[in-house]
Amino acid sequence: MDYLILVNRFEPLPQGFEHNIRFKSVRGKLFEKQAGAALEGLLQAAENDNCGLEVISGYRSADYQQMLWEKEISKEMACGLDYQAAKEKCALTLALPGESEHQTGLAVDFGKKGDDDVSYDFIRSKQSVWLERSAHRFGFILRYPRLKEHITGIAFEPWHYRYVGVESACIIRENGICLEEFLDFYQDKYLDSTNKGI
Numbered sequence: 648m649d650y651l652i653l654v655n656r657f658e659p660l661p662q663g664f665e666h667n668i669r670f671k672s673v674r675g676k677l678f679e680k681q682a683g684a685a686l687e688g689l690l691q692a693a694e695n696d697n698c699g700l701e702v703i704s705g706y707r708s709a710d711y712q713q714m715l716w717e718k719e720i721s722k723e724m725a726c727g728l729d730y731q732a733a734k735e736k737c738a739l740t741l742a743l744p745g746e747s748e749h750q751t752g753l754a755v756d757f758g759k760k761g762d763d764d765v766s767y768d769f770i771r772s773k774q775s776v777w778l779e780r781s782a783h784r785f786g787f788i789l790r791y792p793r794l795k796e797h798i799t800g801i802a803f804e805p806w807h808y809r810y811v812g813v814e815s816a817c818i819i820r821e822n823g824i825c826l827e828e829f830l831d832f833y834q835d836k837y838l839d840s841t842n843k844g845i
Contacts, residue, residue: 648679648814650786652751653830655800656738659745665708668752676705679752682786682810686755689785698777699760703806706752709744716743739802748790753810755787772803782808783816790825795825 649666654660671683678686686702693700707715719741723733741747748754753845756765759772769775779789791801811819811826819829 650681650810651724651754651815651824651826651834652753653673653832654742654746654748654751654843656672656794657800658739659749665750668706670706670752674702674706675757676702676753678705679810682755685785685787685810686712689782690707691785692781692785693774693777694780696777698774700774700778701758701760701762702755702837703762703765704749704756704792707747709750711801712742712744712747712750716741740804742801748807748809755808755810756804756806758806765804765806767805775805777810783820784813785815786810786813788816790826793823795828798827799825 669680670677671680671684672678673686674690676685682817690700690702695844705819709773716737716765719737720730720733723736728736742749744750757768757774757778758765759774782788787808787810789805790807793803796802804811809826815829815834816832822829822833824833
């Protein structure tokens with residue numbers, strides 16, 4: 648598994664990618680095996696710090712991602728937007744099938760203990776603060792940070808974290824960059840790019 652794989656509207660997943668993922672279940676959600684093991688460590692550390700986290704979302708199949716996309720488009724159109732406007736609005740926070748990090752099994756959406764969906768008020772929670780200070784120690788990064796929307800193409804999502812491995816996560820956090828910037832400027836300089844993990 649390439650833990651630094653870039654997935655977005657310009658870099659979609661290859662057909663059949665999902666068939667090669669080795670899964671691990673964490674709190675009833677599926678994750679790529681190594682990412683899932685790291686996530687278990689992160690969740691335990693958060694509990695130890697009295698900062699319980701809810702795992703809202705993990706792996707999503709292409710079919711499930713399509714269903715979410717259609718549901719959001721319908722919701723926006725019911726609020727009065729035409730199809731094109733609804734599509735543009737949804738694309739700020741939701742990816743089409745094949746363009747979502749959730750299909751890699753490397754992405755996790757977090758919430759506060761007891762939450763059943765993501766929420767923008769998560770940013771004001773102690774859980775969000777804990778993640779920003781600690782997630783890198785387990786190989787996770789805040790994938791869509793504030794003020795990087797022009798690079799990621801996705802609106803700020805304080806709940807969406809992505810497994811990239813500890814070394815990469817530490818470099819990304821220390822330099823205040825997003826994954827795209829890391830891949831463009833830092834990967835070859837600091838990492839053995841042939842080390843793709845298991």
